[in-house]
Amino acid sequence: MRFLSCYKILGILMPLLLQPAGAWAVLGGSAATVGQDGQSVTSNARQLAQPIGGIQEQTILTAQNVTVTEYTANGLVFAIRWSGPVMPDLSVLLGTYFPQYASHLPVPTAATRNKPILVRSPGLVVHANGHMRAYTGSAYAPSLVPSGLNLNTLGVDP
Amino acid sequence: MIQSVLRPPLILLACALFLTSCGGGGGGSTPVTPTTPVAANQAIIAVEQNTDINPVTQFPTVNLPYVSVKVCDTTGRCQTIDHVVLDTGSYGLRLLSSAVSTLTMPIETTTGGGSLAECATFLGGYMWGGVHTATSIQISGEIASNVPIQVIADPSLPSTAPTTCQNTGSNIGNLYGIGGNGLLGVGLFVEDQGSYYTCVGGPTGTCSATVVAPSSQVSNPVAFFPTDNNGVILQMPAVPITGQLNAFGTLTFGVDTQSNNTLAAYSVLPADSGGNFTAAVAGQSYGQSFLDSGSNYSFITLPLSTNTYGDYAPTAYTTYPATLTSNVSTITPISTSFGVIDSAALNFFNTAFNDIVDPGTSVSADFGMPFFYGRAIAFVISGKRVTEGMGPLYALH
Numbered sequence: 001m002r003f004l005s006c007y008k009i010l011g012i013l014m015p016l017l018l019q020p021a022g023a024w025a026v027l028g029g030s031a032a033t034v035g036q037d038g039q040s041v042t043s044n045a046r047q048l049a050q051p052i053g054g055i056q057e058q059t060i061l062t063a064q065n066v067t068v069t070e071y072t073a074n075g076l077v078f079a080i081r082w083s084g085p086v087m088p089d090l091s092v093l094l095g096t097y098f099p100q101y102a103s104h105l106p107v108p109t110a111a112t113r114n115k116p117i118l119v120r121s122p123g124l125v126v127h128a129n130g131h132m133r134a135y136t137g138s139a140y141a142p143s144l145v146p147s148g149l150n151l152n153t154l155g156v157d158p
Numbered sequence: 159m160i161q162s163v164l165r166p167p168l169i170l171l172a173c174a175l176f177l178t179s180c181g182g183g184g185g186g187s188t189p190v191t192p193t194t195p196v197a198a199n200q201a202i203i204a205v206e207q208n209t210d211i212n213p214v215t216q217f218p219t220v221n222l223p224y225v226s227v228k229v230c231d232t233t234g235r236c237q238t239i240d241h242v243v244l245d246t247g248s249y250g251l252r253l254l255s256s257a258v259s260t261l262t263m264p265i266e267t268t269t270g271g272g273s274l275a276e277c278a279t280f281l282g283g284y285m286w287g288g289v290h291t292a293t294s295i296q297i298s299g300e301i302a303s304n305v306p307i308q309v310i311a312d313p314s315l316p317s318t319a320p321t322t323c324q325n326t327g328s329n330i331g332n333l334y335g336i337g338g339n340g341l342l343g344v345g346l347f348v349e350d351q352g353s354y355y356t357c358v359g360g361p362t363g364t365c366s367a368t369v370v371a372p373s374s375q376v377s378n379p380v381a382f383f384p385t386d387n388n389g390v391i392l393q394m395p396a397v398p399i400t401g402q403l404n405a406f407g408t409l410t411f412g413v414d415t416q417s418n419n420t421l422a423a424y425s426v427l428p429a430d431s432g433g434n435f436t437a438a439v440a441g442q443s444y445g446q447s448f449l450d451s452g453s454n455y456s457f458i459t460l461p462l463s464t465n466t467y468g469d470y471a472p473t474a475y476t477t478y479p480a481t482l483t484s485n486v487s488t489i490t491p492i493s494t495s496f497g498v499i500d501s502a503a504l505n506f507f508n509t510a511f512n513d514i515v516d517p518g519t520s521v522s523a524d525f526g527m528p529f530f531y532g533r534a535i536a537f538v539i540s541g542k543r544v545t546e547g548m549g550p551l552y553a554l555h
Binding site (some may be wrong): 016063064067077084085087088089090091092094098105111112113114116117127128129130131132133134135136157158 | 208217218220222246248249277278279280281282284321322323325326327334337344345351352353367369414432433434448450452453455457481495516517518519520522524526541
């Protein structure tokens with residue numbers, strides 16, 4: 001009985017112990033997903049847990065001083081938003097959705113300059129705007145968004 | 159976007175086949191030349207086709223405000239670089255290495271002895287290059303000394319940016335990505351707060367992310383002038399709603415420092431710590447709005463449909479009122495307006511347009527170069543004082 005208790009306690013603690021200080025989730029990943037590029041998160045990352053109607057909110061500060069807020073429902077990150085002085089490494093934020101994002105980017109010519117990023121595909125929606133020292137953006141996976149949720153209430157551009 | 163890129167060259171190609179018709183109503187409007195004599199604290203802003211860029215096979219340089227910048231090196235050698243894009247939405251001078259190849263400008267070193275490099279990020283993509291010290295930067299009669307600038311496509315660094323930089327967007331660190339030989343960021347702040355790297359091993363070496371002090375960051379040269387260093391005023395002439403072949407305006411250095419840069423007749427708009435204000439347009443409010451000469455169109459969400467090029471397409475030229483309110487001050491909001499026209503009807507032999515608007519996002523209205531025609535707009539640098547208050551602030555006339 002005592003033996004089992006120890007295992008129970010370990011079972012609760014181990015996931016927490018194994019999670020490094022910079023652990024965070026990516027779009028479509030589980031809440032405990034570790035970022036694919038841990039270098040982007042430093043030990044000064046801060047985590048806030050705030051339930052909003054069953055939705056978990058977690059805020060992280062990256063090494064580039066970009067504040068990233070992730071929204072989790074049903075164990076998966078369904079939306080993120082960011083704000084910071086530079087454009088973030090979107091492969092870290094979008095995870096497995098990054099190739100989909102990259103394929104929708106306009107061709108690299110600057111006939112239109114400083115155009116906001118507006119990617120709207122069935123599997124992924126991304127918005128980004130701003131200028132040097134003041135970029136903001138958001139992304140969500142429509143299939144993962146809880147039904148009836150108004151993304152605007154989370155500060156995520158629908 | 160792709161159509162938007164292809165459309166003007168096709169029009170130009172059609173015109174090129176019938177050159178005579180382009181001299182009249184079928185082509186751009188009659189060219190204008192700069193006539194206003196400029197003072198020692200003033201430079202000419204030229205919106206024109208950059209002839210280094212072939213408008214038929216590449217793209218017309220629409221609404222790109224160009225200035226010339228003279229850069230001198232440690233040996234006293236100087237080079238004047240033409241067609242540098244004047245950008246009030248960024249901070250610091252960035253030049254293509256090909257434009258400064260004759261100059262000797264030492265690269266900054268990091269505490270570990272590496273070379274300091276930067277990934278400068280923009281919405282359209284990134285510019286990768288080294289941070290070098292320009293002995294002097296001269297624009298008109300103003301001289302800034304020992305300014306950290308970015309040399310894009312720096313041959314002393316790995317030519318490929320680190321993966322974390324590439325994942326922020328496309329590589330726009332070239333003539334076509336910039337639309338010119340460089341970018342002159344003269345906005346509301348001094349340092350660029352970019353993503354910095356320390357590199358070892360030269361062109362075949364490696365780079366890793368680093369943090370640098372503000373004094374080592376690529377910085378707005380205006381703040382380095384001995385006088386007239388608290389900001390700039392961009393003044394552009396009005397242009398017809400169907401556009402103009404080219405347009406020449408004035409860049410004035412200093413605000414409230416000389417008789418030619420007082421804000422007496424201006425409306426002041428203090429900006430927040432990001433350089434933004436709130437714009438109310440068509441019943442919606444956008445809290446992260448800004449004035450940006452580096453945006454060649456305006457990007458403001460409107461209740462209009464778009465044409466096949468992605469630009470708003472009202473059935474006739476339409477004017478939208480806009481109210482600009484400070485996020486940090488109770489000062490009286492500014493009531494202004496801007497025009498919108500269906501770009502499909504425009505002749506892209508012209509390069510100066512005051513009414514091309516594309517969709518923005520739900521939080522930001524970007525008043526780009528179209529908004530600057532027929533106005534004078536002042537940009538007072540953060541922490542710098544003018545009679546009307548302390549930067550960061552905008553002032554409109």
